[in-house]
Amino acid sequence: MTDTDPSTEPLPATWYEATRVARPQHPRLGFDLDVDVCVIGAGLAGLTVAREIAMRGWSVAVLEGGRIAEAASGRNTGFVLPGFAESVDGLVERIGLDHTKRLWALSEQGVDYVRRTIDDNNLPGVDPVPGWLRVHQTDEPDRVRADVERLRWIGADVEMWPTEKVRAELSSARYFSAVHWRNAFHIHPLNYALGLARLAADAGCRIFEETPALSIDPAGVRKRIVTPNGRLRAAHVVFAGNVQLGNLMPSLAQTLLPVNTFVMVTEPLGNRLKEFVRYRGAISDTARADNHYRIVDGDRLMVSGRVRVWQADAGRFASALAADVTRKFPGLGRVEAAQVWSGTLGRTIHRMPQIGAMAEGVWVASGFAGHGLNTTAMAGELIARGIVDGDDTWRLFAPYELVWAGGRTGAAVAQGLYWWRSGAAALAGSLSRYRERRRLAKAERDAAVAAAGPVIPPERLPADQIAAAPVAAAAPAADMPSGAPSGGQPERRKNRGKRRGVKKDGSEGSAPPDAAPSPESTTH
Numbered sequence: 446m447t448d449t450d451p452s453t454e455p456l457p458a459t460w461y462e463a464t465r466v467a468r469p470q471h472p473r474l475g476f477d478l479d480v481d482v483c484v485i486g487a488g489l490a491g492l493t494v495a496r497e498i499a500m501r502g503w504s505v506a507v508l509e510g511g512r513i514a515e516a517a518s519g520r521n522t523g524f525v526l527p528g529f530a531e532s533v534d535g536l537v538e539r540i541g542l543d544h545t546k547r548l549w550a551l552s553e554q555g556v557d558y559v560r561r562t563i564d565d566n567n568l569p570g571v572d573p574v575p576g577w578l579r580v581h582q583t584d585e586p587d588r589v590r591a592d593v594e595r596l597r598w599i600g601a602d603v604e605m606w607p608t609e610k611v612r613a614e615l616s617s618a619r620y621f622s623a624v625h626w627r628n629a630f631h632i633h634p635l636n637y638a639l640g641l642a643r644l645a646a647d648a649g650c651r652i653f654e655e656t657p658a659l660s661i662d663p664a665g666v667r668k669r670i671v672t673p674n675g676r677l678r679a680a681h682v683v684f685a686g687n688v689q690l691g692n693l694m695p696s697l698a699q700t701l702l703p704v705n706t707f708v709m710v711t712e713p714l715g716n717r718l719k720e721f722v723r724y725r726g727a728i729s730d731t732a733r734a735d736n737h738y739r740i741v742d743g744d745r746l747m748v749s750g751r752v753r754v755w756q757a758d759a760g761r762f763a764s765a766l767a768a769d770v771t772r773k774f775p776g777l778g779r780v781e782a783a784q785v786w787s788g789t790l791g792r793t794i795h796r797m798p799q800i801g802a803m804a805e806g807v808w809v810a811s812g813f814a815g816h817g818l819n820t821t822a823m824a825g826e827l828i829a830r831g832i833v834d835g836d837d838t839w840r841l842f843a844p845y846e847l848v849w850a851g852g853r854t855g856a857a858v859a860q861g862l863y864w865w866r867s868g869a870a871a872l873a874g875s876l877s878r879y880r881e882r883r884r885l886a887k888a889e890r891d892a893a894v895a896a897a898g899p900v901i902p903p904e905r906l907p908a909d910q911i912a913a914a915p916v917a918a919a920a921p922a923a924d925m926p927s928g929a930p931s932g933g934q935p936e937r938r939k940n941r942g943k944r945r946g947v948k949k950d951g952s953e954g955s956a957p958p959d960a961a962p963s964p965e966s967t968t969h
């Protein structure tokens with residue numbers, strides 16, 4: 446399925462390309478080479494494995510079919526979060542609590558690895574900004590509280606933010622309580638990947654760009670890899686090619702479902718952005734692949750969302766992503782897209798990454814889905830330790846073996862589920878906002894009644910106050926059609942508010958509002 450033919454469409458420029466640090470050109474492989482380890486793919490997974498192996502003193506070469514981090518690793522939203530694409534509940538259900546805690550700790554180590562690598566090496570242009578706010582669009586504080594407790598139980602550093610605190614940072618009537626992740630942050634992922642490549646090269650790793658691995662013979666003690674202009678022999682080969690691996694290893698490629706998602710950066714929004722978005726960290730407001738956003742360049746928003754299992758022209762999603770912003774923050778006014786692009790992530794059926802040895806000397810680091818910034822770092826360390834030190838911590842991922850992703854049927858099911866869940870989430874959000882409007886209207890009515898003081902039935906008022914009172918319950922109202930029965934049903938309803946408004950001293954209290962306040966009036 447294609448919306449357009451991707452081979453004839455130039456990829457739209459990304460904001461990351463426009464703001465990246467210098468990108469040195471690495472050579473093509475034009476000769477035969479013998480190394481200890483050959484890594485296929487220079488995304489974040491391949492670069493981390495290669496750097497870690499080189500730092501341990503082994504010889505390593507990276508083959509990259511295009512340019513470094515040209516695929517998902519240089520096109521993503523840049524959220525570095527603990528955990529995995531699979532939910533905590535899903536993990537516990539499948540592997541039990543203790544095993545989940547151990548995997549969770551590894552995922553946190555992945556976050557720490559990225560932070561440490563940036564800090565220790567002063568990587569330029571990566572600009573880490575702390576915090577992740579996972580906002581709920583439904584008003585379920587008890588559920589959020591329970592989530593926070595469960596997450597703390599497995600070792601996550603989280604706190605609950607009540608609705609008022611969320612809305613103090615994000616002025617949207619769509620938002621209720623949130624989970625705040627203190628150990629998360631966001632970065633410029635392309636600059637991080639380019640920094641990682643430099644560190645790997647400094648440690649002795651040889652990187653070859655525009656050098657696709659065309660075929661491989663993984664059977665012998667020395668694996669043989671063929672590229673257009675040179676061959677490579679290595680004791681170990683690491684497949685870190687994500688969904689682009691294709692024909693090189695079809696059995697592996699078929700275990701990944703390619704999922705396209707889209708990223709937009711707005712034109713500068715000026716000072717008005719601060720009125721609505723004051724939180725500087727990463728923000729997600731659904732549990733699905735969309736919507737995630739953050740401030741970049743001081744006054745622009747980067748927004749990612751929407752999912753297609755087929756190739757689609759990113760430009761077609763610009764207005765949809767801009768509309769997502771105005772739905773959240775109507776007061777922002779018109780939002781224009783400056784850049785929009787797509788990226789392809791590789792998802793496994795079990796939503797967990799594929800990490801470890803498939804055969805003697807044949808390793809895989811793949812399937813990180815939309816949660817790859819911490820997990821590629823974690824996988825890089827685990828595989829390097831596995832190859833060089835014989836450490837088998839990677840076996841903790843053994844329950845998540847290679848499973849066929851279902852081909853076209855799997856893709857169709859995934860797309861259908863995405864649409865269905867999006868619809869269900871939108872409905873749940875509308876219901877929550879409706880309930881909140883009703884609750885606020887009732888609270889205002891109750892406050893007005895309380896302010897009015899106790900109600901005294903007119904027949905018990907002193908005679909002089911009955912004359913002063915604006916309501917004559919027993920007498921026909923001035924505008925009552927002649928002949929209408931006094932004290933009839935419609936009149937009782939009509940006068941109910943006024944009667945409540947009669948204070949003990951006979952003066953008129955303020956009438957409660959007829960309609961619930963608009964969502965905006967409750968927050969802005």
Ligand SMILES: Cc1cc2nc3c(=O)[nH]c(=O)nc-3n(C[C@H](O)[C@H](O)[C@H](O)COP(=O)(O)OP(=O)(O)OC[C@H]3O[C@@H](n4cnc5c(N)ncnc54)[C@H](O)[C@@H]3O)c2cc1C
Nearest residue numbers: 486488489490510518521522523524658686788816817818
């Ligand atoms: C739009 C988008 C937003 C995302 N946002 C986030 C986020 O905020 N946080 C997060 O944690 N994750 C996010 N992700 C996911 C994350 O980007 C990926 O999980 C991660 O980058 C995967 O890294 P990788 O190294 O496995 O694969 P890739 O980055 O895809 O790299 C694989 C590389 O292998 C090369 N290759 C493949 N086959 C061959 C071959 N035969 N020969 C030579 N080279 C080959 C490819 O050219 C490619 O460069 C997002 C993904 C997308 C698409």
